[in-house]
Amino acid sequence: MKHYKAILLILMFALTSSAFISCGDKTDLSQFPTNGGSDPNVGEVVYVQISPSWNQFNKPEAVYLGKEPLIYVADTKNNRVVQLDLSGTEIGSMSFSNPKAIAQDYNFDLLVIADSVAGVDTINVVYRMNLYETGGFLANAVKNTYITSAYPTPTTSRSRRFTGISVYPDNKIIVSRSGPDNSNVIDADNALLTITGRNTISNVTVLSGFQPTGNGIYSIEKSSGVATFSNNYTDFILIRNTTDFGFKVEWFVYDNVKGTYDPRFIPGEDVDIITYQLGTPESITLDPNNNIFVVDNQRDSLYKFNAAGELRPESFGGTGSGDKQLNNPMGVSFFDKVLYIADTDNNRIVRYKLSTDIN
Numbered sequence: 337m338k339h340y341k342a343i344l345l346i347l348m349f350a351l352t353s354s355a356f357i358s359c360g361d362k363t364d365l366s367q368f369p370t371n372g373g374s375d376p377n378v379g380e381v382v383y384v385q386i387s388p389s390w391n392q393f394n395k396p397e398a399v400y401l402g403k404e405p406l407i408y409v410a411d412t413k414n415n416r417v418v419q420l421d422l423s424g425t426e427i428g429s430m431s432f433s434n435p436k437a438i439a440q441d442y443n444f445d446l447l448v449i450a451d452s453v454a455g456v457d458t459i460n461v462v463y464r465m466n467l468y469e470t471g472g473f474l475a476n477a478v479k480n481t482y483i484t485s486a487y488p489t490p491t492t493s494r495s496r497r498f499t500g501i502s503v504y505p506d507n508k509i510i511v512s513r514s515g516p517d518n519s520n521v522i523d524a525d526n527a528l529l530t531i532t533g534r535n536t537i538s539n540v541t542v543l544s545g546f547q548p549t550g551n552g553i554y555s556i557e558k559s560s561g562v563a564t565f566s567n568n569y570t571d572f573i574l575i576r577n578t579t580d581f582g583f584k585v586e587w588f589v590y591d592n593v594k595g596t597y598d599p600r601f602i603p604g605e606d607v608d609i610i611t612y613q614l615g616t617p618e619s620i621t622l623d624p625n626n627n628i629f630v631v632d633n634q635r636d637s638l639y640k641f642n643a644a645g646e647l648r649p650e651s652f653g654g655t656g657s658g659d660k661q662l663n664n665p666m667g668v669s670f671f672d673k674v675l676y677i678a679d680t681d682n683n684r685i686v687r688y689k690l691s692t693d694i695n
Contacts, residue, residue, distance in 0.1 A: 407676070466480075510562055
């Protein structure tokens with residue numbers, strides 16, 4: 337009976353989904369409705385761009401606010417990760433081939449997804465740098481290979497790629513992985529991995545119950561990012577960079593009794609995070625109140641959802657290089673009331689603060 341109800345909900349959702357399908361063109365966010373919630377004054381709250389933007393980068397694809405706190409930018413086409421202070425002053429950098437994503441554990445170890453040449457192939461690697469032993473300076477750290485995308489789970493493939501990384505409070509790491517071979521029911525390329533161990537890997541687990549292909553609520557096809565919570569050891573939010581209709585921001589909650597991951601919001605519920613069709617989400621971050629920030633590089637926009645899944649009117653976007661305009665944004669991070677976006681094709685990091693937080 338439970339499975340029948342689930343199927344019925346999905347069918348009901350499919351019948352109404354056409355109202356939410358978006359076109360493939362880049363579109364200004366202002367053309368789409370937002371849920372303002374119950375606060376009558378909430379529409380007056382907007383994000384204000386902080387000047388100046390930081391323009392010393394070439395196609396930056398990730399920005400991450402560390403726990404020191406310091407800022408890390410994947411300066412992708414310059415093949416480096418840059419370490420900055422909160423004023424934007426560069427402290428140092430480290431060379432990486434095509435860096436794509438950055439995270440940090442609670443030991444202050446920096447984790448970077450980048451490429452490495454292995455024979456005739458280019459494989460994906462999660463590198464790990466112990467910053468504590470260097471006094472916090474990235475330039476002085478040792479670049480250690482932590483795990484490669486060819487790591488057997490149990491099979492191996494050099495065509496796999498890591499797409500997102502985040503860390504739980506107990507320093508367990510979750511990584512989203514993609515690849516072309518998803519017919520193997522034992523070990524599909526599209527997968528979610530949890531990893532434990534610091535200097536060496538002690539365990540890698542492929543999370544079960546997820547679908548490597550398709551656009552259903554459990555699908556992880558074309559996963560582009562993952563975010564964990566600062567006070568939770570199991571749950572996570574996944575985003576999917578797909579132009580197809582489907583679920584693109586998926587919040588999964590772990591059921592300790594059943595030992596399974598279940599969606600917090602399900603098809604058929606009138607919740608923005610489920611019903612609202614984004615373009616192609618590329619990066620995700622959370623603030624201390626579990627507000628969810630997603631950058632969409634098809635619509636050149638920043639979407640903000642609250643913890644109840646409501647789309648907030650503070651969302652903004654539109655193609656361009658002016659204030660509150662973006663061009664192919666690929667990264668987003670949050671710290672101390674400031675939102676940071678890697679505005680990739682404008683070659684800059686832009687910062688925003690809510691109008692209510694500006695002194």
